[in-house]
Amino acid sequence: MKYIEKLRNSGLRPTKQRLQICEVLFDTETTFHFTINDLANKIKRQLNHKISLATVYNTVHAFEKKGYLKQIPINSNQTYFDTNISDHHHFYDLKEEKLIDLENSDVGPIKILKKIGGKKIKSVEVLVKLED
Amino acid sequence: MKYIEKLRNSGLRPTKQRLQICEVLFDTETTFHFTINDLANKIKRQLNHKISLATVYNTVHAFEKKGYLKQIPINSNQTYFDTNISDHHHFYDLKEEKLIDLENSDVGPIKILKKIGGKKIKSVEVLVKLED
DNA sequence: CACTTTTTTAGAATCATTATAAAGTAGACT
DNA sequence: AGTCTACTTTATAATGATTCTAAAAAAGTG
Ligand SMILES: [Mn+2]
Ligand SMILES: [Mn+2]
Ligand SMILES: [Zn+2]
Ligand SMILES: [Zn+2]
Numbered sequence: 555m556k557y558i559e560k561l562r563n564s565g566l567r568p569t570k571q572r573l574q575i576c577e578v579l580f581d582t583e584t585t586f587h588f589t590i591n592d593l594a595n596k597i598k599r600q601l602n603h604k605i606s607l608a609t610v611y612n613t614v615h616a617f618e619k620k621g622y623l624k625q626i627p628i629n630s631n632q633t634y635f636d637t638n639i640s641d642h643h644h645f646y647d648l649k650e651e652k653l654i655d656l657e658n659s660d661v662g663p664i665k666i667l668k669k670i671g672g673k674k675i676k677s678v679e680v681l682v683k684l685e686d
Numbered sequence: 687m688k689y690i691e692k693l694r695n696s697g698l699r700p701t702k703q704r705l706q707i708c709e710v711l712f713d714t715e716t717t718f719h720f721t722i723n724d725l726a727n728k729i730k731r732q733l734n735h736k737i738s739l740a741t742v743y744n745t746v747h748a749f750e751k752k753g754y755l756k757q758i759p760i761n762s763n764q765t766y767f768d769t770n771i772s773d774h775h776h777f778y779d780l781k782e783e784k785l786i787d788l789e790n791s792d793v794g795p796i797k798i799l800k801k802i803g804g805k806k807i808k809s810v811e812v813l814v815k816l817e818d
Numbered sequence: 819c820a821c822t823t824t825t826t827t828a829g830a831a832t833c834a835t836t837a838t839a840a841a842g843t844a845g846a847c848t
Numbered sequence: 849a850g851t852c853t854a855c856t857t858t859a860t861a862a863t864g865a866t867t868c869t870a871a872a873a874a875a876g877t878g
Contacts, residue, residue, distance in 0.1 A: 562774070562861095563791065567824065567825070567874085567875055567876080568875090569824090569825065569826080569874070569875075570874090571825085571826070572825090575810050580839095586726060589865095590865080590866085591865085600797075604873085605826090605827095606826060606827045606828070607827090607828095608826070608827060608828080608829095608867085608868090609825080609826055609827070610779055611865095611866070611867080612825080612826080617769055620697070623697060625761050626761075627759050627761050627775050628758050628759050629758075629759050629760075629776065631834090631864080631865070632865065632866095633761060633865085643857095645800075645802060645805075648808065654802065656798070656800055657800075659798065659799075660799045660800035661796060661797065661798060662794075662795070662796060662797035662799070664793060664794060664796060664812065665793065665794035666788070666792065666793060667791075667792045667793065667794070668777075668789075668792035669717055669776060670779070670786065670816060672777065672818065673777075673816040673817065673818060674815040674816065674817055674818070674820080675779065675814055675815070675816060676815040676816060677814070678812060678813075678814050678815075679812070679813045679814075679815075679816045680796065680810060680811070680812050680813075681759050681810075681811045681812075681813070682807055682809070682810050682811075682823095683807070683808040683809045683810075683811075684802060684805040684806065684808060685805065685806055685808040685809060686804065686806070698846055699845080699855065699856070700844090700857095701842085701843075701844075701855090701856065701857080702843090703856085704856090711841085715854095721834095722834080722835085723834085724877070737857085737858095738857060738858045738859070739835095739858090739859095740836085740837095740858060740859080740860090741856080741857055742859070743834095743836080744856080744857080745836070754874070763834070763865090763866080764833095764834065764835095765835085784835080
């Protein structure tokens, strides 16, 4: 399996659940945005059995810490994650409550002119809210 | 009182609680970022009595809907609001878990080149995460 | 196989937020 | 002022996403 090494190299044991979650998350044509609940449903649908919700939470957080997933800063009652870990931004359609990728090339270069002493920039994320 | 008109013009009755929350929010030298809980504590401290938490929630949401407050898109277990309603952005210090204003002039102009049919851009918000 | 450590799991706990519904208040009109 | 109505406040309950717990299962090691 192609994810066994990836997990081992991250210090995560390649359990059946983690490998299955890898398939659902990463064996896809395109990247996508999801909440934990979205993912739990997708797993049940695709694999025809459920993985404990606690495991889904644990795994998503582990993958996020390892950099295999990104959290999207947005105000929602649920946390959104992204399988697209490239440097990119988002439209948020307020009516549809949907996220849409904005590639870095779709946004001009962003210059941060202000500096905070002793701190480094870890990420720059743009959220563009859309209305009708 | 200077907030009576403001509230009336928004279709909000100028109640004692709303006027007091206006004072705490807007009678300040500088703008600030807060959670509902921060605000409830600030009220108790500054006014020496408490306003029901439900009223604080109701009022903050009413003010946000009227445009007197902005919600800051950030992943936290609590929702952050901003009394600075100007077009501006934020640093988020991951270590200190603090928000810092980034004036629009501190960030170069942002060009959104991608368009979504039938949708208008309502806001463009940049979140710059800081680490040590 | 033993043994240790990590992981999974169901269910409970937490806690920010929202809903409920009864009591209070503001505004309008006699 | 008093009456009426719609809006607001409030304590409290309900909701629901997330985290915690602790016991059972699985993984890795030799
Ligand atoms: Mn969240
Ligand atoms: Mn929130
Ligand atoms: Zn994305
Ligand atoms: Zn701000």
